[in-house]
Amino acid sequence: MSDEHENKSGYQAQSSETIHAQSSEAITGSGSGIAPDMDYVRPAELPEQDLYHPHSFIEKWVFCQDAKVIGVQYFLTAVFTGIVGLILSWLMRLQLGFPGLAGFITAEHYYQFVTMHGMIMVVYFLTALFLGGFGNYLIPLMVGARDMVFPYVNMLSFWMFFVAVVVLMASFFVPGGPTGAGWTLYPPQTILEGTPGHGWGILLMLISLSLFVIGFTMGGLNYMITILQARTRGMTLMRMPLTVWGIFTATVLAMLAFPALLVSSIMMTLDKLLGTSFFMPTILKAGEVLEYGGGSPILFQHLFWFFGHPEVYIVALPAFGIVSDLISVHARKNIFGYRMMVWAIVGIGALSFFVWAHHMYVSGMNPWFGFFFASTTLIIAVPTAMKVYNWILTLWRGNIRINTVMLWCLGFIVTFVNGGITGIFLGNVSVDVPLSDTYFVVAHFHMVMGIAPLMVIMGAIYHWFPLVAGKMLNEKLGKWHFWITFLGAYSIYFPMHYLGFIGVPRRYYEMYDSPYMTSGVGLNEFISTAAFIVGAAQLFLVFNIIKTMKTGKKAEQNPWKANSLEWYTSTVPPEHGNFGDRLPVVHRWPYDYNVPGAEQDYLPQTAAPSEVAHTEVEKT
Amino acid sequence: MSDPNIEGFELEKGFKGMAKDTGSDQTMFKGVHWGKAMMWIFLLSDTFVFSCFLIAYMKGRSSTPAEWPNPSEVFALDAFGVPVPLLLIALMTFVLITSSGTMALAVKYGYEKNRKMCGYLILATALGGLTFVGMQAYEWSKLIHEGVRPWSNPFGAAQFGSFFFMITGFHGTHVSIGVIFLFIYCYKVFAGHYDKGKRGWFTKMKGDYVEVEILGLYWHFVDLVWVFIFAFFYLW
Amino acid sequence: MHVGIIFFLIILGSVLFHIFTPWYWTDIASNWQGMDDTITLTFWIGGGVFVAVCLFMIYCLFKFSYKEGRKVEYKPEDKKLEKILTWATTLGIAALLAPGLIIWNQYVNVPKNALEVDVMAWQWGWQYRLPGEDGKLGTTKVTNINDENPFGINVDDPFGRDDILVQSDYINLENNKPVKILLRSVDVLHNWYVPQFRSKMDAVPGIVTFYWFEPNKIGEYEVLCAEYCGVGHYAMRGGVEVQSTKDYNVWLSEQETFQDLIAKNETLEFEDNKLAKNNNINLKQDIYKEE
């Protein structure tokens, strides 16, 4: 194995000399000739990353190590699961709105749909999409790295996720069908007769979840270390775009919360397979005492929600981050209160480990916990509210482009605030008592962690599509897509809260033999109809993408006139290595829009102080 | 990539300096190798896994209505006809901790580019790990012989066997994976991959002795976890 | 322009919907008026914030939509404003939390004179047990449950002998008399929930959970299971009838005690009647079809 061979096989011949080369020219800052001292940036601390370039189709598109390709792979796989989840939601709404119309939806099927829909949407769709999809694509670009720090492990992460999805989907085809235990998988019911899919279905679900956790851990390590240890020169922590902060904090949460899911999955698998009794007390079924005994069902709930609550923020925090960036770019104004935003993200993340039992107020746990968890839960509302204020204050005295991207952001604000407020109902112990386990809860979590993050995802797709594909999506189709989706989704979930007030419990296959609940029939028909329309409206996006790829306008280098580094790559779309020969050097935060005195309404992060000396830019 | 020696850069002193360096550009942990940082964070995550197991064990043990078996009787070993409590476990713990010592030395010799010593010490560590796994297998088979099963046991609460097999099994898996990697690294050290900077078979990353240290971190962690398991199962 | 108007209509629509909705909570029939009041309070404060935030957003859309060369404010931070907002929010949150915690404190402290009712749940049905003359419920064990002893009462427990057994999904309660619901389950999680009483709690196999309320309106109410418990979950209904003291006592005197049941079983056995009432567990079996 000689050096010669290595060169031929395409390694970038980088050695530790690079570090000297870079640091000797460090003082020249962005490299724009002879610059004064004010442009000084610390010398490079890291040598150039040693990248492995692909040599074959398979290495380039299948087992690819480039974070951008991995990001797209994650994205597409997650979207696939999302479509499955959407179809399941249609079938459920069909049953709820028009019971009996589709005769094949039996109660067993309904519960299987609920379970698979919930688990898919939360874990395989949103988590994978935000962290695996956006995380992989954006982190290296935004912090100015050539790739994730361990591309090989990153590649494994995706394929592990892929296998997890295959196992999950396989459960639709095994005897007994997928599990119908509810996405919370509460034992003892989960593994006992009486719950659909209590055999193969639940086993495959638990295996799939374990694989997901393992796969995610590999990816998460990459995201964290890339952000902590591989930023470009000048990219201090407080100069990172909020997207990166959101994804970073979410990843930390995931690394610490998924262990609880893994452990509870393992323990439940053993209960199922070996007949241990971790979660199984003495049980009498059909007149016979089962072989279980002495376990604690509530222990599972604690483990599950120790994962489950941070999971909510794993979905929400990246959405918070991304939406901050989108709003700032399209309002042409600096994000208001950046430092507050960062601390809010970190604070929410930290607090989210101390609120899990707010899902268990009426679970039979020691009722005194209620006081503690209600207080911590409502405390979280404060930093969350601060973030909302900062978003709308960013719009204040801005120069707001009301384009498709901004529309999705506005939709996010409305749905998120709405869902956040209903969260205060549910967090406040005694108010939760009448509402828990009713449709009020279903409406709340769909609004806050279903629709609101979805709005951000859509906005992000319209925003970054020109970067990923090099073409601009059609605005007109985009607006249709937005209005139908937003109005539809809002009219699904806003009225749904009131079903909860009547007292309709969640996870009810049908309801209308209860005299005082017949009033909900019309409402349910309306909700179902809206759900069908919203689902179908997603075809606008599909059509838009197809049309754009065929005939769309080619995107310029930085179509939105944004500041962050992903728009300053050597080519569009960026190639492997992202930034060509030279990594960018950063001199400012990414939010310098409309700086008084500047010729343009934006200052890229790479603009050196000497170049903008005549402006009133604040030191960042 | 080995620990970079950053030119023209000095850490600032004091708490303020620390805060400033932490938030400063490029790296948060100055001069820390990527792989090492990654291992630390992985271990943090793994700590949560083991904590969940042990907390579940505490909760399970305290809430099960049946009586918990007495560990010093269940785990006693017959030595020359006398049942000695904790004998086997003491040996296992001793072996594992010793292997941590040899691992630490291997890391030291690795950085001194002393290929031979490093290789032999890794080999010794691997053998220590193997002995540990062997003794654990012996203990399992002894318990199984006595009728302890994951779902029941003759001594008392069924959860005793469940937690015991699950947690020691999970830890044993960690040790076994460590042993496999130790053997691989042992081969790589002797073959001189780290001296030549030969690229990894899969990762295509340049070999470096820092990898020995990274594996060492894992090994010490597995060792530390054992101390907790030891305390919770055998001493409580 | 249009955008702002549409968003405005959405907010207006939401408020109007809330005011005129025909779908709202059922008339309360218990002492937990405080829960309803806290909900109303939360609606006022929370709804106010929602409307204010959205209106501010809409105002910005009207006022600051894109115009080439518009002068934009450049002010990354405003410490004072941020401080004011933080404290105002904290205050609002505290105002909501306080009543919530006070009511929770009432919820977890059961009055001394509450009547204990043992609610036993299984897949998929309910049955009830009331203390007899001694005012105490006998202890139970899941493994004791069989056809002769459907509640699994410990036969040696003297308190259990006079317990009143209601082997039906329906139970009667006395108006204006607090009840402490003691929940147990023989198989999986369930939850005994009557929307009109506002209160609920899971029944967890292996332990006994509780909550209390005081019915204060005579009438019949439906019991719903509010914790997912398998395919029959949605069909796991029962009923409560709240009666005046007089009617209640009449009903009570007609119920069978454990002692009666034992005696009856002995005669049945004597007649070797194999058609003895089977365990209720089979009653709802038809709901569950093997996949």
Ligand code: HEM
């Ligand atoms: C327009 C799209 C959607 C529709 C029409 C829809 C509809 C539904 C319906 C009908 C249920 C069952 C309610 C019940 O019977 O209790 C449900 C449950 C659920 N949905 Fe969605 N959903 C949608 C999108 C989402 C999204 C994006 C998420 C992601 C967070 C999500 C997460 C969940 C969860 C976690 C459950 C609970 C499952 C369970 O009870 O075990 N849904 N959804």
Ligand SMILES: [Cu+2]
């Ligand atoms: Cu939560």
Ligand SMILES: [Cu+2]
């Ligand atoms: Cu139920």
